[in-house]
Amino acid sequence: MTPVEIVLVYQSLLGIYGDRGNALVLRQRLLRRGIDATLTVVEPGDEVPSTGSLYLLGGGEDAAQISAVRELKADGHLFDALDRGAVLFAVCAGYQIVGRTFTVGDHDEVIDGLGLLDVTTRRGSERAVGEVLSSWTRPDGTESLVTGFENHGGFTYLGPDAAPLARVEIGIGNCGDGTDGAVQGNVLGIYPHGPILARNPDLADHLLERALGHELDPLPMPELDELRRQRIEAVRKSGLRR
Ligand code: GLN
Secondary structure (H helix, E strand, C coil): CCCEEEEEECCCCCCCCCCCHHHHHHHHHHHCCCCCEEEEEECCCCCCCCCCCEEEECCCCHHHHHHHHHHHHHHCHHHHHHHCCCEEEEECHHHHHCCCEEEECCCCEEEECCCCCCEEEEEEEEEEEEEEEEEEECCCCCEEEEEEEEEEEEEEEECCCCEEEEEEEECCCCCCCCEEEEEECCEEEECCECCHHHHCHHHHHHHHHHHHCCCCCCCCCHHHHHHHHHHHHHHHHHHCCC
């Protein structure tokens, strides 16, 4: 069987908080289940493959965001891959650039994004910095917690074609409206780093299941469950003081 290709896009531009770890987690979760998977790392100037099953964008500074949008539009292959049914998961700056527009700099210059998610981002009333705790609904209707940390000045507002990905218990998320992230078809974006998929294995498996088109066997990792339990407890204790 052809290996599942995970494509890590422009991490030298968009990967300031170790978001490349998301790619390692996804690949490992497949390999540990006996599913062959490859990781393709694409830097600006390289051609983005259109053969991938799951594409990843991470966080970054304003200037890097502008460069990334320009390169991705000029390359065009990410759009082809999504048309074929690939999944895109974007974190923070990556999330902002897949939207319709975002603003940068002291004069709030408006930059066109990739237009893959019906969201717009503009400078928020405060900088969102700290731990976030939210929950999202699995396809079977059950809830799963998301833990991570956020650090963004842009606030994101959803249009009618995008649905919120998670409901925030602690933290700011999209814009302080109680939501974080967005989903529209096969494109998902959210604010927290961590890397978020290392902290949240359910979310990692959800992305893989969407990309593969079938459910995966459980992958029990009790030590990870215990780390998550401790972190969530600590965030809930300290979150009240945020
Ligand atoms: N530059 C963006 C902002 O500040 C994204 C930051 C990030 O990716 N952490 O809103």
